[in-house]
Amino acid sequence: MTRKLLIALCWFPLTLCLLTINLSLLISLTNKAHANQPLTQLPPLKIAATSYGTEQVLGATVTAGDARALLLMRFLKLHQSPLLEYADYILDRAQYYGIDYRLVPAIAMCESNVGKRMPSKDSHNAWGISVETGEISGAKFPNWLYAIDWVSRYLKEKYFARGITDLVDIGAIYAPPSVANGNSWANCVGQFMEEIQ
Numbered sequence: 184m185t186r187k188l189l190i191a192l193c194w195f196p197l198t199l200c201l202l203t204i205n206l207s208l209l210i211s212l213t214n215k216a217h218a219n220q221p222l223t224q225l226p227p228l229k230i231a232a233t234s235y236g237t238e239q240v241l242g243a244t245v246t247a248g249d250a251r252a253l254l255l256m257r258f259l260k261l262h263q264s265p266l267l268e269y270a271d272y273i274l275d276r277a278q279y280y281g282i283d284y285r286l287v288p289a290i291a292m293c294e295s296n297v298g299k300r301m302p303s304k305d306s307h308n309a310w311g312i313s314v315e316t317g318e319i320s321g322a323k324f325p326n327w328l329y330a331i332d333w334v335s336r337y338l339k340e341k342y343f344a345r346g347i348t349d350l351v352d353i354g355a356i357y358a359p360p361s362v363a364n365g366n367s368w369a370n371c372v373g374q375f376m377e378e379i380q
Contacts, residue, residue: 265297281339312334
């Protein structure tokens, strides 16, 4: 009986000592790994929940960046877009050109119901490019890959590279008549960007 009591009495101080040693090692290793970032400035926890059930995952950290492909695919599938099979390419081009991945599909939604209502089906022009010049059918692209790259590059070079990043400012150039209608183009694009998110 005395032996069991002695073991029980030694167990708690020994456990506390080992726990303290492990925590101090963990803190020192963390500080070495993040020498420029103090331990008190940890990034905030971000959780992205989609209809695919990620909200039911407990104890895991899911950042919004992890879910971009699923969010975009869900949006395109919900609207039965011909761009659905190009969701990964839209993400790739957005990352390459440094623009928000939601911008290209949101503009396509406002201009052509994400590619379902274009002047001609073979135009691959879901973004209303050159329609404002008076051309009834607008610009024609040879395929969706070319069109997605062209529009992403256009947005980068014409707007973002020049510091024009606010949707209202972009809309004033992209769709000038919308300004007189209470910035309807910017409101539309912003609404669908929120829906994707």
